[in-house]
Amino acid sequence: MVRLCNAALSGNEVKRSCMLAAVAISALLGGCSSDTDSLQYGPNPQLPQPERGLLPNMTIAEPASWGDQRPTVPSGYAISAIATELQIPRQTLLLPNGDILVAEGRGGNALKLKPKDVIANYIKAKGTSSAKSGNRLTLLRDADGDGVYEVRTIFADNLNAPYGLALVDGSIYVANQDALVRFDYRDGETRASAPPVKVTDLPSAINHHWTKALAASADGQFLYVGIGSNSNITERGMTAEVDRAMVWQVGARTGAHRPYATGLRNPTALAIQPGTGQLWAVVNERDEIGPNLVPDYLTSVRDGAFYGWPYSYWGQNVDTRVRPQDPDKVASAVAPDYSLGSHVAALGVAFSTPTMGEAFADGVFVGEHGSWNRAPPVGYKVVFIPFRDGRPSGEPMDFVSGFRGSDGKTRGRPVGVTVDPRGALIVADDLSNTVWRVTPVRNAQ
Amino acid sequence: MAVTIESRYSRAIHPLHAVLLAGTVPLFVCAALSDAEYASTYEIQWSNFASWLIVGGLVFGGIALVFAITDLSRPARRAAGITSYVAVLVATWVVGFLNALMHARDAWGSMPGGLVLSVIGAVLACVATWFGFATPRFRGMK
Numbered sequence: 007m008v009r010l011c012n013a014a015l016s017g018n019e020v021k022r023s024c025m026l027a028a029v030a031i032s033a034l035l036g037g038c039s040s041d042t043d044s045l046q047y048g049p050n051p052q053l054p055q056p057e058r059g060l061l062p063n064m065t066i067a068e069p070a071s072w073g074d075q076r077p078t079v080p081s082g083y084a085i086s087a088i089a090t091e092l093q094i095p096r097q098t099l100l101l102p103n104g105d106i107l108v109a110e111g112r113g114g115n116a117l118k119l120k121p122k123d124v125i126a127n128y129i130k131a132k133g134t135s136s137a138k139s140g141n142r143l144t145l146l147r148d149a150d151g152d153g154v155y156e157v158r159t160i161f162a163d164n165l166n167a168p169y170g171l172a173l174v175d176g177s178i179y180v181a182n183q184d185a186l187v188r189f190d191y192r193d194g195e196t197r198a199s200a201p202p203v204k205v206t207d208l209p210s211a212i213n214h215h216w217t218k219a220l221a222a223s224a225d226g227q228f229l230y231v232g233i234g235s236n237s238n239i240t241e242r243g244m245t246a247e248v249d250r251a252m253v254w255q256v257g258a259r260t261g262a263h264r265p266y267a268t269g270l271r272n273p274t275a276l277a278i279q280p281g282t283g284q285l286w287a288v289v290n291e292r293d294e295i296g297p298n299l300v301p302d303y304l305t306s307v308r309d310g311a312f313y314g315w316p317y318s319y320w321g322q323n324v325d326t327r328v329r330p331q332d333p334d335k336v337a338s339a340v341a342p343d344y345s346l347g348s349h350v351a352a353l354g355v356a357f358s359t360p361t362m363g364e365a366f367a368d369g370v371f372v373g374e375h376g377s378w379n380r381a382p383p384v385g386y387k388v389v390f391i392p393f394r395d396g397r398p399s400g401e402p403m404d405f406v407s408g409f410r411g412s413d414g415k416t417r418g419r420p421v422g423v424t425v426d427p428r429g430a431l432i433v434a435d436d437l438s439n440t441v442w443r444v445t446p447v448r449n450a451q
Numbered sequence: 452m453a454v455t456i457e458s459r460y461s462r463a464i465h466p467l468h469a470v471l472l473a474g475t476v477p478l479f480v481c482a483a484l485s486d487a488e489y490a491s492t493y494e495i496q497w498s499n500f501a502s503w504l505i506v507g508g509l510v511f512g513g514i515a516l517v518f519a520i521t522d523l524s525r526p527a528r529r530a531a532g533i534t535s536y537v538a539v540l541v542a543t544w545v546v547g548f549l550n551a552l553m554h555a556r557d558a559w560g561s562m563p564g565g566l567v568l569s570v571i572g573a574v575l576a577c578v579a580t581w582f583g584f585a586t587p588r589f590r591g592m593k
Contacts (some may be wrong), residue, residue: 058556058560060549060552060553061552062555119499119556120499120502120503120554120555121503121506122502122554122555123500123552237557237558238557239557239558239560240495240556240557240558241495242495242556243494243495243496294556294557294560316566326559326560327556327558327559327560328558328559329493329558329559380493428592
């Protein structure tokens with residue numbers, strides 16, 4: 007196009023305009039990528055070349071209320087809402103007597119540094135609930151076992167964006183956005199008997215990714231905390247990323263901590279694999295290099311491993327947006343175990359049990375919050391990843407869907423998932439502020 | 452033979468138009484300098500400065516463009532050279548707008564295109580300001 011302009015016309019200004027037009031058109035075209043690629047799952051996802059047109063894709067959820075509708079579950083299963091009108095429920099914890107603890111809240115105090123932050127935050131907010139942050143733990147109890155959780159109390163209040171939950175030896179550990187705290191717990195309590203004790207501070211400056219995931223080791227000695235990065239790709243500077251994008255191992259009694267694994271951009275949920283005691287995480291990867299980059303993933307978390315962020319993704323694929331680069335770190339990066347697909351925003355993970363039914367007996371459930379910057383949108387469901395011999399094997403299977411209806415409206419967004427060993431899946435939904443419970447029909451109570 | 456001299460009171464560029472037009476120079480030039488510093492030091496705050504300076508330049512330049520197009524469309528204020536001035540000012544604004552989108556990319560994603568467009572935008576802003584002040588706005592003598 008530039009050559010045509012040069013040949014046909016003279017004059018510097020007209021040439022400049024032609025070049026600008028050519029730049030503009032090709033740049034805009036670069037942003038209109040055709041989305042014929044299907045999502046790539048599993049250990050070796052096909053990763054396209056990074057691309058970024060001038061206009062980023064932002065497809066917001068249009069919230070709508072459920073009304074009489076419910077999410078869709080496979081045949082042979084039933085779903086019901088066991089609590090509504092919560093205040094941003096995110097993660098849940100099952101207590102030994104069947105009670106459910108719900109962590110409610112929303113955190114983060116990241117400043118808007120660029121014009122783009124102002125616009126992007128406005129668009130992201132349109133896909134989230136306008137309820138105010140609960141900053142509390144709610145306890146749900148089904149005393150008579152009929153599937154209706156008639157008892158509802160506030161177990162603890164005045165927390166600071168609680169997210170991760172774990173029960174160890176008579177203590178309930180709660181990962182607030184700024185600290186790991188511990189409540190004493192006796193079976194059957196509906197309210198915390200005393201204010202919590204702080205175990206350790208957690209990195210909380212800026213808190214661009216504020217969620218602090220939590221899991222307790224099988225022997226109860228350690229707690230693992232998932233700490234997200236303070237940016238998408240270091241656009242807040244490298245110093246903001248000290249002690250971020252990693253999993254900490256914290257001594258349960260001492261509070262002493264060390265980095266357990268690093269380079270995990272935002273490990274939003276952690277779970278210990280029954281039997282092996284291996285730590286697994288779901289991780290949200292980076293944005294703005296294309297609708298099919300970079301896949302969010304489910305991975306085993308190995309002591310001392312580096313998983314790439316920010317320098318590379320899926321092993322040695324370099325992210326050129328990071329300066330200064332670090333080829334040594336790129337070379338040492340470990341590729342994750344299983345891709346869930348790009349931009350699905352996995353926020354919950356839980357290992358299943360045979361009581362969930364034969365088809366879903368061995369594997370993990372993953373809560374996918376759903377995309378905000380991909381057209382067409384993805385996620386907005388709970389999927390099941392089958393395992394074989396202790397490793398993920400096979401394609402994800404939809405387990406709870408319909409959060410984003412065929413009418414394009416979004417009625418819910420799943421976050422944390424918890425498996426009740428007696429045969430139920432508990433799903434937190436932070437758009438409709440509901441906790442859902444899915445049971446196999448033969449177990450229905 | 453009678454020679455008719457028609458001249459109107461020579462009006463210079465409107466004062467507010469002048470301030471806004473001239474203001475685009477430090478805004479776009481400093482954006483280019485900030486981008487150059489970012490390219491040289493990798494310190495992200497320079498890129499943030501550039502983002503806001505470009506937006507400022509677009510606001511100033513956009514309002515100046517409204518004045519300029521008004522001048523273009525009113526015969527009493529149109530004179531030789533005004534079309535070139537408007538064309539360069541439009542080019543400045545378009546380059547600035549594409550540059551703003553380029554700076555919306557995270558971290559080094561805004562480079563090297565951001566620096567290139569910032570320099571082009573700075574040059575165009577200076578040229579547009581020169582044209583804008585140099586262009587008379589009176590009906591020519593006959």
